Amino acid sequence: MAETFKLPVSSYEELIKIIQAYAAEKEGTALSLDSLQHSTGIDRTLVSANNGFLVQIGLITEGNKKAATELGRALGRAYSSKIQDEIVRMWREIIFEIDFLNRMVSAVRIRKGMDRSNLLNHIVYSSGLKDNSKSRAGAGAVIEIFKVSGVLNEVDGKISVNDESSDEASLQSTGGNVESKGDGAQSTKQIIAYSATTGVTVNVNIACSVEEIDIVGEKIKKLIETLSK
Numbered sequence: 001m002a003e004t005f006k007l008p009v010s011s012y013e014e015l016i017k018i019i020q021a022y023a024a025e026k027e028g029t030a031l032s033l034d035s036l037q038h039s040t041g042i043d044r045t046l047v048s049a050n051n052g053f054l055v056q057i058g059l060i061t062e063g064n065k066k067a068a069t070e071l072g073r074a075l076g077r078a079y080s081s082k083i084q085d086e087i088v089r090m091w092r093e094i095i096f097e098i099d100f101l102n103r104m105v106s107a108v109r110i111r112k113g114m115d116r117s118n119l120l121n122h123i124v125y126s127s128g129l130k131d132n133s134k135s136r137a138g139a140g141a142v143i144e145i146f147k148v149s150g151v152l153n154e155v156d157g158k159i160s161v162n163d164e165s166s167d168e169a170s171l172q173s174t175g176g177n178v179e180s181k182g183d184g185a186q187s188t189k190q191i192i193a194y195s196a197t198t199g200v201t202v203n204v205n206i207a208c209s210v211e212e213i214d215i216v217g218e219k220i221k222k223l224i225e226t227l228s229k
Contacts, residue, residue, distance in 0.1 A: 004128035005100040006052035007138030014042055015141050016079055022060055022068035023076020030065035057094050091149035113160040
C-alpha cells in the first residue's frame with residue numbers, strides 16, 4: 001500500500017468548527033489543543049486527530065502548536081461570514097491541488113458514478129488507514145466537502161461527478177481568485193453578478209484584505225439591495 005493519507009476523524013460539521021477556530025485568531029497565532037477544545041467544544045484528542053488532515057491540505061501549519069495558513073484563515077472566515085462562493089472556490093482549489101482528493105474524484109468519474117457506501121469504502125481503502133469508525137467518519141466528511149464544493153453531486157444515494165465544476169478552467173471563473181503577496185497579505189477579488197428584470201447584468205469587482213473578509217458579506221448584501229431598488 002502506498003503512503004497513507006490522513007483522513008479527518010470527525011464529521012464535516014466538526015471539521016468546519018475547527019477550521020473556524022483557527023481562522024478566528026490573529027494571523028500567525030499558534031493555538032494549543034486546550035485552546036481549541038475550549039473554543040470549539042470538541043475534545044482535544046479529536047482536534048489533534050483532525051489536525052493531520054488540515055496540515056495535509058494546507059489549512060494549518062505544522063508544529064506542536066498550529067496556526068491557520070493564509071488559505072485556512074480565508075476559508076474559516078468565509079464560513080463565518082457565510083460567503084458561499086468563496087467556500088466553493090477554495091474547496092475546489094484544494095481538491096484539484098491535492099493528489100489524493102483528485103484521485104477520489106477521478107475514481108467516481110471512471111466508474112460513471114458510485115453509491116455513497118462504495119465511495120466511502122474506496123476512500124478509506126485508498127487512504128491506507130485502518131477501516132474503523134473514525135476513518136469512516138473522515139471519509140464521510142471528505143464526501144461532504146466534495147458535495148459542498150459542487151465537484152460531486154448526490155441524488156438518491158448515487159454520487160456522480162459534476163464535470164462542469166471539475167473542469168480546471170471553469171473553477172477559476174466561478175468566484176474570483178486569491179493572490180498571495182510577499183508581505184504575507186492576501187487580497188480577494190470576487191465577482192458578483194446581478195440580473196435585473198430588464199435582462200441587464202451588472203458585474204462588480206470587490207477587493208478586500210483577509211482582515212476585511214468578515215464584513216464583505218454585509219457589504220455585498222447592501223450592494224445587492226441597492227441594485228434591486
